[in-house]
Amino acid sequence: MSQYLARRVAALVIVLGVVSVIAFVVTRLVPGDPAGAMLGLEAQEEDIRAMRERLGLDRPLPEQYVRWLGLALRGDLGDSVFIHKPVTQAVTERLEPTVLLMVMAETVALVVGITTGVISAVRRGSWIDQGFMLLTLFAVSVPEFWLGLNLIILFAVQLRWLPSSGYLSLAEGHLATFSHLLMPAVSLGLIHSALIARMTRSAMLEVFGQDYVRTARAKGAPSRLVTFRHALKNAMVPILTVIGLSVAGLLGGATVAETVFAIPGVGQLVVNSVSRRDYPVIQGVLLLAAVVNVVVNLVLDLLYLLVDPRIRYA
């Protein structure tokens, strides 16, 4: 176990190293001079030179990387060029709506996905099963921002049940926070429920074919008990894998949803930084998103051990 853990952490460190190189290189793809690009066309020559020096752009690339990585490891991702704040501070200030949105969306995705997946598996081949599976295919075919826009037209413009956009923080009232995040979380969650539903269905069907399920049925265990106690519990490992995969999707999806619903979260910060050519922010958020994704997936992998005692990593 501890040996397995050590191996996983070692792999994690290597992947994070690769991640840091990519995050560093991406913002250096700017044709010409990033300092000039950030300052715009009317910038003075000496301002550009000062900016180059401030960002260390006059140094060789490997040296720049080592310096950047060293600071990043100490929690310093540089300063935003546009809002004149450390990147970490700008991100922390906008973390609340993004984290709440992702948690709500994942909850929607899990509840909808596992429910429809289990029903489909139990009623395999029925019209309910076929209908659900067709719906999951619809869900992955619709652009998430378009689904969001349609929800706005229906629930905010026509019915006036929910606010069309914006955000109120938890400090300003829990219910208001919830009502502002409901539509974005549902649009994001529904799309991500599709993959979970399909995986739940196929994992359940696989387990239904196992001897111990047949034995449970044969000894007369109630079918509800067989479905949940015997089958769903054992189907959890592949379902956990899909949840891990959905983390990256949710991080990206939150960026889009925050733009659609004008939520002042980390995603909106990135999108705004793109038009402001605020490369340190883009670079910082890119790095953080990948780190969160990799770490969450490691934690989920370790959860397998708890969920399924048969798994012993040698």
Place this chain on the structure above:
Amino acid sequence: MRQLWRELKHRKLGMAGALVLLLIAAAAVAAPVLATTSPTRLSIQQRLSPPSGTHYFGTDHLGRDVFSRILHGGRTSLWVGGLVAIASAASGLVLGLTAGYFPRLDAALMRVMDGMMAFPAILLALAIVAATGPSAVNVVLALTLVYTPRIARVARAAVLTVRHLEYVQAIEALGGHPTRILARHIFPNTLAPVLVQVSITFAYAILAEAGLSFLGVGPSPVEPTWGNILAEGRQYLHNAPWITLFPGVAISLTVLGINLMGDALRDALDPRLRGGN
């Protein structure tokens, strides 16, 4: 190949998907003929007019005909999606075959792929296009970079399943050249899973182009794509919902068609499912 076709023929949903995709692609190709006016002709008097006999899908905030813009936009959107699928299939196959066949390169290549896949796809593409500048070509390049590792991983897994089988070892013992072994004897075994992954990539790429346009880094609005028609229509959601409705339907139908086709392809290629439903 003929057997594959026989398998596919019986999958009605898959065939329906293929038909939808074919019709939309044909409409995009025939855009100059089918379009009722030029997609860029402005007509300020007729701005934001609802769907009617002259403007089937209404007009946008500059009085441009949405129907004609969607037809022309389909060209760019499908072209971007198709190019991304082909380019990432090619680079993914080369990387996957190399990693799977040469154990010395495997670990290094796959860690780089893992690193690239650690980023949320849309964020990485957004950052790349933000740096290189918004244009159709840069969107294709960014999305190809993002989807290559996913195909490489599938190709590598397929190589590993046959890598140590007797027939490969036999040709190696006979002194076959690695390039020839890869091309003639291993590559055909990777085709089925890679083909399925490519269809998924095609679908994702069309959605991602729309997403990037929506976030403001897609091809410039002068050149209509489904994504930027949607993005521009967003400000007029309250008084002109048709501008966002129709391109959204176009994207969803296209992607649904591809996904139905991909599903049928996966089932037809999976020997365990053969003969089933």
